[in-house]
Amino acid sequence: MRMLSRKISNFSTFLLVILALGFLLGCSEGPKLPQLVLPETDLAATALIPKPVQVVNGPDAFPLDRYTAIFTETERDAFTGVGEFLSGEIRKTQKITIPVNPDSGKDVFRGIYLRQTPGMEQEQYNLQISSDSILLRATTAEGAFRGVQTLRQLLPETSNDTLAEYPVWVIPGGSIQDKPAFEYRGSMLDVARHFFDIEDVKKYLDVMAYYKMNYLHLHLTDDQGWRIEITSWPKLTQIGGQTEVGGEAGGYYTQEDYKELVAFAGDRYITIVPEVDMPGHTNAASVSYPFLNGNGKTPKPYTGMRVGFSTLDTRKDTVYQFIEDVVREISALSPGPYFHIGGDESHATQKADYEYFIKRVVPIVRKYGKIPIGWDEVGTVSLDADVVAQIWQDKGNEVHAVEQGMKILMSPAKKAYLDMSYDSISKFGLHWAAYIPVDSAYTWSPETYSDKIPRAAILGVEAPLWSETISTIAELEYLAFPRLLGIAELGWTPSGERSWEDYKLRLIRQTPYFKRLDIQFYPSQRVPWMEADSLLPWYNNRTK
Template sequence: MPMTVDSREPLPLVPAPTVARHLGAPGFTLNGRVAVTGDEAAVETVRGFLAARTGLLLGTAAEGVGIELRIEPGGAPESYTLISDAGGVAVAGADAAGLFYGIHTLIQLVRRDRDKWLIPAVRIEDAPRFAYRGVMLDVARHFFPVETVCAYIDRAAALKFNHLHLHLSDDQGWRIDLPSRPELTRRAASSSVGGDPGGFYSAEDYARIIAHAAARHMTVVPEIDMPGHTHAAGIAYPDLVETPVLTDQMRADAAAFASPLPAEGVPYTGIVVGFSSLRIGDPATDDFVADVVTDLAAMTPGPYLHIGGDEALGTDAADYAAFLAQATRAVAAAGKTPIAWHEAGAAPSLHPGTIGQYWGFVSPTGDMDAKTRAFAERGGRVILSPADAVYLDMKDAEDCPLGLTWANGPTSLHRSYAWEPGSVIPGLPEEAILGVEAPLWTETIATAADIDRMAFPRIAAAAEAAWSAPHARDWDLFRVRLGGLTALWDAYGIGFHRSDDVDWRDDDA
């Protein structure tokens, strides 16, 4: 369906809705006399966002025309409709999440017209393509305070993402305080890449993040990466890990990145991967995994717990398979659905229903696709995170001051958009795809400003891949729609990169 206000300019909506029609009539004028009514939580959300966008503080007592917000059960989960004309605006969600997403569509529509604020006359019907729409923030390579994580939640939720994957442990640091294993944060949380300060989340901090996310209809997915990426765990519990296994490739990577190599018992501040491993088959390791999984599951209300499983290059293949079988069973025993990176598909005895997360390329190499299909063949589903499309830590151009280039070189905005989730893994049916996730690894990213610089605008391309129906996706229209969000992102204080692919337009001038 066309998404046009007139024949010249698409509606400034990202991700693209399923159906959006201009009604060919005068729009709705926002002013101080407009009231917002309906669902109480939604009313306060709209008033807050409109105040940030326009400076207007709208009332809540209905007097004539206004904005009506309501929940009308019966539609698809997270779906909504939005109708606006000169007589008012009505947003109806099939559930609270759908109403929330309809509100963000409403906010994107707001435009200044000389001395007035207008919402065009439109009818929108919208629902998500995939149930899981995620962003991942790596807080292990560099640690970020609760306020920064919550700000990222706000930014992602506005683009209709509904999961936040927190990468809580890696070789460089352990970031979550667990009651059964206090040495993890006491001894292994103070380091980061480059010798930068570390840190960790207390149980109260983690609960604040979860509550902030839940208020924005976002589920937190914690990850403890195992059996590799465990050097920090070994700083706290040396008897649980093997001696680092170094290869010629790791030495070459260390030289290329001017990164130190790991040393047994010394906190790691470099970015080489694949050298660490838990000591598999040791009863003490089994106890450690059970303790960590049980504690984290008890702290996490969401249904998922991610156990990593990637880049375990220092782990024997048979040991790796045995460990993943045991770890996924431990997660299930704790009442959660396990998620693991796609390498875990090689383990034949994963707990049935384990979800696989694919981080290979848009065109799979080697046996990446077979390992990924294995999850669906065993009753699980798949989250797609192709690194050369949605890894937000990849440079967007050769001269980008941050980021890496290992995922087939720099990832431009165009490349981050021009992929189709249903075509990545041959033989994987659409119903086996749980959703799309855009990870942000932080080897080179140390501040909130760095997060904004690398995530925006490419996070919008990932949002559209996750939410929008295939028929609604169009690169040329996306570039125009994205440019229409310039003033809104400025109002939100997002320090986004002004990609040359987009004509950024400040319509509030």
């Protein structure tokens, strides 16, 4: 039997071709497939995170095997890239090669079709799964990519070896209609207090993509370190990049490193949001170039955890030339729409100086084509609506931001800060905002957290992970997982479809994925992990 045509332009034609090929298969002299009697499956019972908007069971199941191929609209568009990503992940996990748009010499009996369908939203996708085909519809390649993550989660880790003489992975049949509740679903990594290299960040990006998150905010600068090369100001990394909390060696990303991260994220439809925190949190910059310092002193490198003691000289024009150079260089490397200017905890900056500073920096960011984001303190400054306020504390700053028409990014420290300890015996983290166990990180609603923020004003949700108490990828994962999965669901799934009792049962079934990636998560006692397959022996053995 020969390959199904790649040039199907009409869905009714596609169905006729499938029927005709089914008939020809019975008459073919080609390879004889065994008659597979597939087990009963239940699509609605699968452990998908985030939970889709709608799941409907079907009568059939789809057997993924060596006679399966992936077909896309054309060999040259972004949909083909999504198909190749899916093929690569199947090859890594299931150890089987599923070709994308194969040559006509290959025997193909089943297809996964990535089909561009007009009229759907940016990240919306629909899946139809039957015994001989999987049809994934989306208007954009980004929507198709989100649907591919659902397919990856539906694939069993092990094959059903009783069905045929070769491996077969059975995917439950039915249909899924899905799209995100919020446009922005992100996390933040603080690489300034402790530096994390690009391989660590790539691993974090891979997990974010698997759970349909789409923004990674990198906190690139702080008192303890400057982590991004600025060619016009080389001492920022030569001096400011050499320290971190605790006095270790620090580190930084060259511009080539940063571009590699941006490209890696982009391949997963994740946008990097760079942050240069100012006018506070700037000791590393002032150590590198003392004229920036707002108190007239030459600062020393700082490796502690205190905040609020540093400031830029907000009335010096050369400070704004420095800022413009930094914003210009980083913006040129960052294709996304946002640039984060920080603005938090500027306790050493007088109120009038703070307002003056923010009003001068916002136009610089816009000059280079970016939308400014700031921590919620920027909401107290009189600005226009084209600024995003990231809400992290409960001090009423959101009221000022909303009154000015700003979009709001929800990151309340009491619920969304991944650096908060789970409980009083957690190995890592702080608890100045709260202890945040796994259930508390999930059982809140971005839509209703504050009655002063209307739903229409909310851009999305972001989970920050500050790094004062962690310095390795294992420690990072301990704090981030499994809480990040709950934040991913809060950003994607409609509030009426979210339930802790349902979510925790889906959460324990993520353990095969955790094992495969060796994610060193925290096995909270509030989740019945013992129901997962051999979880605790695996966890205990690898943490010895």
